Amino acid sequence: MIESRRYRAASMPEALQQIKSDLGPDAIIIHSQPVRVGGMFGLFAQRAVEVRAAAMTTQDDLDAGAIQPRQPRQWKPSQLTGDETIALTKESPEPQRPATPLRKVQLEQFSQRLGEASTLLADAYRCLQDEGVEDRLVQEIMLQTKAGLTFESLGRPDSLHVALRSAMLSRLPRRRIRQDTPPHLICLQGPTGVGKTTTAAKLIGLFQSERLRPALLTIDVLRVGAIAQIEAYARIMGVPFAVAYDPRELAAKVESWSDYDVIVVDTPGMGEAQPERLADLRCHLQALPQSSNFLVLSATAKTEDMLATVETFKGMASIDAIVTTKLDESRHLGGLYGVLHATQTPLAFSSSGQQVPEDLTVGGTEELIARILASWREPSLARGVGTCLP
Ligand SMILES: Nc1nc2c(ncn2[C@@H]2O[C@H](COP(=O)(O)OP(=O)(O)OP(=O)(O)O)[C@@H](O)[C@H]2O)c(=O)[nH]1
Ligand SMILES: [Mg+2]
Incomplete structure (x- = not known):
């Protein structure tokens, strides 16, 4: 406030x-x-x-x-x-x-800059609220932004943008997944229909572009057509593919593929409403203690649902990273930013489209923040607010 x-x-x-x-x-x-x-x-x-x-x-x-x-x-x-x-x-x-003319001009310029800075800060505050960033987090970000400003940068939209972006960035975890040296075993988990299988195929394409040797495994034997869907991707991309029907088979297959650079494991969709599926997933994950667990979240989901999903999956095994999908279908991304902040879990990959393998970005935190701030810069600049003083 x-x-x-x-x-x-x-x-x-x-x-x-x-x-x-x-x-x-x-x-x-x-x-x-x-x-x-x-x-x-x-x-x-x-x-x-x-x-x-x-x-x-x-x-x-x-x-x-x-x-x-x-x-x-x-x-x-x-x-x-x-x-x-x-x-x-x-x-x-x-x-x-009495103020000399020079001092008077300086004072007027200073007052003008401060006025422009407060207009810009108020605009930014409103933008973050409109994007769905939770109030308390908006206040923290704004205080940090203000602390990052210098006298010279007051009232300059570009400087304020830099301070705001770095305040937002600094509140998220910095760990990154490197596409050229990924974990050996990546397990994609998450609610139904969020894009786990599509992301698995995109990851295979990404690792191939790094000249790595990936392989694809699935334990989704529940949904009709699930095996055919992922098998088709494996065939098109020319990578080894296997289905594991129980934890023992899963562990054995991973063991036999130790020569591959990276193994991507697809899982069935589930949530807290399906405790049997969750229990089954827990058994499979216990067979793969070395696995890096990536939770797939759709950016179109409500913030409370995303947070509840994180809690549910944290109960299965630790979550090493979040993968976000359907950024192309989401208009407000403040909720997703809040989830990354609240869970302090790194964003490993971001997906914004159905094209395999093209529509995948490694990381994506900077892009997420840029999209959140896009609606702030446009109205301010359009109104000519915050022009730089000599
Ligand atoms: N617009 C958009 N669609 C996506 C994205 N990622 C996946 N999809 C689409 O979402 C739908 C579901 O994708 P799947 O990969 O089958 O989702 P899933 O999580 O494996 O689904 P289940 O296995 O049934 O739980 C498909 O139509 C995908 O093309 C994305 O980033 N943007
Ligand atoms: Mg699937």
Whole structure:
């Protein structure tokens, strides 16, 4: 939340001191102007400065007392013009030095930059909310973004974009899966219809393009047509293929394929509503303790469903990475970002289309963040907000 308040003080240093103690050291000045207060019939009025300042606040800030709730203090109604203004009284105000023209221009430029920066930050805040990033996470990202800004970068959309992107990136795990040195055994798991089999075929294509020797295994003997579907992919791509009907067969096949660089295992779709399937999968995974388990999640799923799926599959075996599919069909990706953040599980691959093997990206975290931020940059730039000052 952005907290904005108006102050009046005898001098700028006095106002700044009060703002810092009120809104914290990171408060920014949005606007300031000299004013005259008091007097009678236009006579004996004293010079003062009126300042509007803002700071990003979170509930934590309020709870921890970093930002004090608004309180009346040394209130002199005769010196106030607005009920939001906080007047800082002094027995004998120091005479103010008149601003030189150069200082005045600098001050105006500074105020303008701050105004532009707060517009951009507010736009970014709204964009993340609209994309479905959970409120608390939006606040954390915005605070980190603000901390990453320098005076020179204030009000510059490109600099703010960099700070925002790096704040979002830094909140996700950094581990990466390398396509040229993948794990020897990759097991794809997940709910029904998310794209496990299609992803398995895409991975085979990817590893072949790295001149590796992949092989394909399935334990999905439940769905009608499942074996035929994956067998067709194996035939087209010219890789060894096998079906394992029980954990013993699975372990034996993996053992006999130890010469292959990478073995991709496809599994039947399931969720918490199918406890027998989950129990069966657990038995198969126990036969493959060396396997890297990749959970496949469709980006079109609801955030709560994705989180529930992660919990369900974590109960089978540890999840080493997430693979996301159907990015091409999802309009808002903030929920997926939140799942990666909440689970602190790396994104191994991203799929955005049905084309095998083309529509697969290794990793995809940067692309995900770029897509989330795309709707922020466009409206701001279109309105010409945040042009760079000389
Ligand atoms: N648009 C789009 N469709 C995809 C993507 N990945 C897979 N699909 C499609 O999703 C459908 C289901 O894909 P499968 O690979 O059979 O899904 P699965 O998870 O193996 O399904 P089950 O084995 O039945 O649990 C197919 O029509 C795929 O072409 C993707 O990234 N984008
Ligand atoms: Mg399948």
